[in-house]
Amino acid sequence: MRLRVSAAPIAAALWLFTQAAAAGQAPAAPLPRGADGKPDLSGIWQAMNSAAWNVEDHVASPGVPAGQGIVEGGSIPYQPAALARRNENFKNRATADPETKCYLPGVPRIMYTGLPFQIIQKPEQVTMLFEFAHATRYIHANGTPHPPGHIDWWMGDSRGRWDGDTLVVDVVDFGPETWFDRAGNFHSDALHVIERYSLLDADHINYEVTVEDPKVFTRPWKMNMVLYRHREKNFQLLEYECYSFDVEKIYPYPELNK
Secondary structure (H helix, E strand, O other), X not given: OOOOOOXXXXXXXXXXXXXXXHOOOOOOOOOOEOOOOOEOOOEEEEEXXXXXXXXXXXXXXXXXXXXOOOEOOOOOOEOHHHHHHHHHHHHOHHHHOHHHHOOOOOOOHHHHOOOOEEEEEEOOEEEEEEOEOOOEEEEEOOOOOOOOOOOOEOOOEEEXXXXXXXXXXXXXXXXXXXXXXXXXXXXXXXXXXXEEEEEEEOOEEEEEEEEEOOOOEOOOEEEEEEEEEOOOOOOOOOOEOHHHHHHHHHOOOHHHOO
């Protein structure tokens, strides 16, 4: 018996190679994949933007760098009453921001705090370990549904599935306490977040977020950014103990603040 091999795949690969060479570019490397064939998101990643300060476009101000927004369309579609509350949050952000109380940031804010995080991927579960206050996310990717009823969790309940090469994560069961940034952009307990993680190449993830909250917004809206893989030798997550930086608020004695 002779093995018959089609020349079509080989010809297609050669064509792609010659096209890339003609354009002066090296052919794209294949995406890293796990044993189950899915793109492997494992690694240490970080958002390199100013969304932690404000997810919308913003100019520089004392202690705040200028930044380009990550909201598609430029602005968040607030209901009138909600916009008034956001403006009030902004005025009182120095003390009203839940982050100043060292609460967990919630989703998606935890993804762009400006600190790195690690993804550990298994077929049935994706685990995310964050430098911020040792926060952890468990994304159940085994087809199990959200628990019944509404539960107030700081980080919500995350259930994932694969849409081709994109990990889609459905997140619900939030409390109303967290914000999207330090500028007062907020949500209610009706928040529904849909995340899409797509490897652009071995070192970049396109991260897209759809936000729904009928109590606060007039329609669903999206955020989009790139997450960058850390390639530095021996790079690792370090400790960011939020409360330790606020110790002087608890113990107003210099000898205890050393």
